Amino acid sequence: MHEWALAEAVISTALKTAEKERLKEITKIKIKMGELQQIDIEIFEFALKEISQPQRPIVRNANIELETERAILKCRVCGQEWPFDDAMKGLSEEQSESIHFVPEIAHVYIRCPECESPDFEVMKGRGVWIESIEGE
Amino acid sequence: MDPRLDIIDKRLKNVNRLVAISGGKGGTGKSLIASTLALTLSELGYKAGLLDLDFCGPSTHIILGIRGIYPKEEKGIIPPEIYGIKFLSIIYYAGDNPSPLRGIDISNATIELLAITQWGSLDFLIIDMPPGIGDATLDTIRLIKRAGFLIIATQSKVVVETVKKVLTILKELKVPIIGVAENMKTTRSPLVKEQIKTFNVPFLGEIDFDKHLEDSIGDASKLLKTNFAQDVKKIVLATPEFKLKKR
Numbered sequence: 001m002h003e004w005a006l007a008e009a010v011i012s013t014a015l016k017t018a019e020k021e022r023l024k025e026i027t028k029i030k031i032k033m034g035e036l037q038q039i040d041i042e043i044f045e046f047a048l049k050e051i052s053q054p055q056r057p058i059v060r061n062a063n064i065e066l067e068t069e070r071a072i073l074k075c076r077v078c079g080q081e082w083p084f085d086d087a088m089k090g091l092s093e094e095q096s097e098s099i100h101f102v103p104e105i106a107h108v109y110i111r112c113p114e115c116e117s118p119d120f121e122v123m124k125g126r127g128v129w130i131e132s133i134e135g136e
Numbered sequence: 137m138d139p140r141l142d143i144i145d146k147r148l149k150n151v152n153r154l155v156a157i158s159g160g161k162g163g164t165g166k167s168l169i170a171s172t173l174a175l176t177l178s179e180l181g182y183k184a185g186l187l188d189l190d191f192c193g194p195s196t197h198i199i200l201g202i203r204g205i206y207p208k209e210e211k212g213i214i215p216p217e218i219y220g221i222k223f224l225s226i227i228y229y230a231g232d233n234p235s236p237l238r239g240i241d242i243s244n245a246t247i248e249l250l251a252i253t254q255w256g257s258l259d260f261l262i263i264d265m266p267p268g269i270g271d272a273t274l275d276t277i278r279l280i281k282r283a284g285f286l287i288i289a290t291q292s293k294v295v296v297e298t299v300k301k302v303l304t305i306l307k308e309l310k311v312p313i314i315g316v317a318e319n320m321k322t323t324r325s326p327l328v329k330e331q332i333k334t335f336n337v338p339f340l341g342e343i344d345f346d347k348h349l350e351d352s353i354g355d356a357s358k359l360l361k362t363n364f365a366q367d368v369k370k371i372v373l374a375t376p377e378f379k380l381k382k383r
Contacts, residue, residue, distance in 0.1 A: 002209055002212060002213060002252055004211040004212065005143070005211055005212030005213075005251065005252040005254070006139070006140070006251070006252070008143055008146075008211070008212075009139035009140050009142060009143035009251055010139040012139065012142040012143050012146065013137055013139040013141075013142040016142055017137070098228075098229035098230070099229075101213065101229055101248075101252070102226070102229050102245050102248050102249065103244070103248070104235075104237055104241040104242075104244050104245040104248070105226075105229045105230055105235070105245075107235065107236050107237055107241060108229075108230045108231075108233045108234070108235050108236075109233070118236045119236065119238070126244070127140075127244075127248070128139060128140070129137070129138065129139075130137040130138075130139050133137075
């Protein structure tokens with residue numbers, strides 16, 4: 001249920017934005033979910049709906065668009081790029097869960113497939129990110 | 137937009153006082169003081185938490201002999217309680233493996249942990265900081281605005297010079313400074329007291345070098361009985377920032 005904490009953060013940002021922009025109702029929230037964080041979409045969506053119910057400005061009717069972004073890693077030493085789903089195959093369930101909680105833990109368990117360095121960059125697909133918030 | 141940044145204040149809302157244990161150099165006893173401080177506050181009847189933000193060299197779990205515990209998941213993560221302290225460290229996820237993290241990764245991991253951790257009600261949250269004024273310190277200043285800094289110095293000239301840099305930047309950024317404590321005191325050298333005078337920050341006290349301290353590493357109850365812990369307790373009892381109405 002770590003997804004709940006992230007959903008709460010999303011709604012909190014949406015409400016802050018609505019207040020700042022003087023919106024009465026939030027109509028759309030576009031969220032990107034980085035593959036590295038391995039969010040359980042069902043739980044995340046459920047949490048977003050539950051948390052948004054009682055809020056003011058109104059957010060409960062918002063169209064929430066969720067998009068999973070593929071995670072791409074790039075080695076800072078040799079320049080090799082590779083997708084997280086390749087790296088994930090070599091991880092134990094425990095290691096994968098640790099990355100789910102704190103995506104930076106990827107540097108503990110994943111190595112560049114070319115030169116075996118832990119010094120890589122997560123080019124995209126790290127975690128939860130709000131692309132846009134719309135309202136009226 | 138990074139949604140995690142908007143939830144951190146809420147996560148720390150019921151923590152009455154946040155204390156960052158910081159200093160310019162490694163090896164000055166920050167982690168030992170942070171761990172002992174959390175234990176002491178708990179022993180005094182306060183609800184205390186300990187957050188180890190030294191991701192590249194976490195050591196509070198070694199000092200306290202913490203193994204085999206893990207946070208509970210409930211609308212985020214709930215730090216497990218041990219020796220009366222709510223304890224959170226990157227070791228829950230990294231285990232005994234090295235965490236080779238660059239600055240941007242340290243920032244992201246700090247934000248993530250602060251955004252998902254449900255501390256609940258605490259009197260004090262003690263934060264063990266890595267040495268220096270790099271990412272973890274700047275993020276603590278940016279994200280945990282209520283944190284007061286307790287700076288650890290020793291009588292070494294090398295340490296004092298870096299402590300002065302830390303004090304300078306904290307003053308410039310108008311960050312609350314609880315004071316400076318002098319650790320590993322072996323002589324009557326007035327260096328630390330004299331050198332911090334110009335900063336107009338409280339000198340909290342001295343902690344004598346305790347040659348038996350190493351024997352208590354990994355044993356929290358033994359640690360509390362050391363001369364070192366007695367000196368830490370004297371500082372706690374004499375410092376107004378450590379006096380609170382108990383919950």
